Amino acid sequence: MLLSPGPTDALLVIDLQNDFCPGGALAVADGDTIVPTINALAQKFDHVILTQDWHPRNHISFASTHPDKEPYETIEAPYGPPDIIQTLWPDHCVQHSEGAAFHPALSIPHAELILRKGFRRHIDSYSAFLENDHFTPTGLAGYLRERSLTRLFLVGLAYDFCVRYSAIDGKNLGFDTTVIEDATRPVNLPGSVAAANEALAASSVPRIQSTEILTT
Ligand code: VGL
Ligand code: ZN
Numbered sequence: 001m002l003l004s005p006g007p008t009d010a011l012l013v014i015d016l017q018n019d020f021c022p023g024g025a026l027a028v029a030d031g032d033t034i035v036p037t038i039n040a041l042a043q044k045f046d047h048v049i050l051t052q053d054w055h056p057r058n059h060i061s062f063a064s065t066h067p068d069k070e071p072y073e074t075i076e077a078p079y080g081p082p083d084i085i086q087t088l089w090p091d092h093c094v095q096h097s098e099g100a101a102f103h104p105a106l107s108i109p110h111a112e113l114i115l116r117k118g119f120r121r122h123i124d125s126y127s128a129f130l131e132n133d134h135f136t137p138t139g140l141a142g143y144l145r146e147r148s149l150t151r152l153f154l155v156g157l158a159y160d161f162c163v164r165y166s167a168i169d170g171k172n173l174g175f176d177t178t179v180i181e182d183a184t185r186p187v188n189l190p191g192s193v194a195a196a197n198e199a200l201a202a203s204s205v206p207r208i209q210s211t212e213i214l215t216t
Pocket of ligand 1: 014126157158161
């Protein structure tokens with residue numbers, strides 16, 4: 001069945017930034033290969049929102065901030081449950097760096113909002129809706145509600161982190177939420193893709209293919 005986006009639908013493009021693409025600081029395998037699909041999908045939507053991971057130097061999620069830690073080790077986040085375990089990453093998406101810029105081939109001139117997240121030094125934000133304390137809002141839910149945008153289609157990077165958490169929070173906040181799976185790529189830490197698949201299924205967030213929206 002072909003899905004046809006309408007006036008209350010939005011495409012949410014998560015973190016399509018240089019640092020998550022090959023050659024970047026936190027490169028996702030083939031992260032750049034989804035750009036043409038996302039550009040084509042964007043043409044089908046009246047409303048497109050981009051998110052941008054946007055960290056200050058010495059961000060809590062950077063391994064380099066913690067003297068005795070290496071990337072991909074974990075810490076107990078000071079803000080506590082429910083996701084008390086914070087993965088530590090290589091320094092990435094530092095505010096105003098080239099790595100934080102959108103991939104140069106991303107071409108969505110009609111995108112209406114660029115939502116930056118992860119800008120507070122002491123808290124990470126995978127989700128476009130809530131920071132990693134699962135409490136502090138980014139403002140996106142209010143924006144979408146004020147604009148009467150009720151159905152969301154998520155694409156971008158990375159499937160198993162920012163796409164996963166954004167989709168689940170979107171769904172929990174009352175938006176009709178779908179992930180366009182072939183327009184995402186995962187970081188792929190041990191178990192992270194299976195965990196994302198299970199979490200999305202548990203929240204009844206469907207995964208579809210871009211061909212269900214693109215005619216060709
Ligand atoms: C992301 C790890 C750290 C993402 C952002 O966009 O999925 N992953 N920061
Ligand atoms: Zn980040």
